[in-house]
Amino acid sequence: xxxxxxxxRHAWTVLMSCATLTGCSDAxxxxxxxxxxxxxxxxxxxxVLLVVCVHVLLSKSGRGAWLxxxxxxxxxxxxxxSIALWVVGFNL
Numbered sequence: 001x002x003x004x005x006x007x008x009r010h011a012w013t014v015l016m017s018c019a020t021l022t023g024c025s026d027a028x029x030x031x032x033x034x035x036x037x038x039x040x041x042x043x044x045x046x047x048v049l050l051v052v053c054v055h056v057l058l059s060k061s062g063r064g065a066w067l068x069x070x071x072x073x074x075x076x077x078x079x080x081x082s083i084a085l086w087v088v089g090f091n092l
Contacts, residue, residue, distance in 0.1 A: 039089070042085075043086040046082070047079070047080075047083075047084075047085055048078055050081045051078045051081060055067075
């Protein structure tokens with residue numbers, strides 16, 4: 001029984017070591033003119049720009065009422081598009 005207990009402790013030690021070492025990789029950043037910015041910053045800016053384009057397109061076509069209430073719909077759309085940009089741009 002003590003060998004099973006030792007095996008469990010060993011597995012727990014390995015698991016905790018792996019969990020603490022996952023933060024030892026390079027920071028996800030993009031170099032712009034010598035300064036490094038986090039990649040999520042570009043994704044949020046791109047998401048906001050895409051939401052502005054969606055708003056303009058829907059307003060011009062007369063379908064602006066599709067995204068109601070705007071206080072919930074536009075921030076949610078910003079998050080959705082920002083995450084989509086992050087997945088496409090930095091994880092594929």
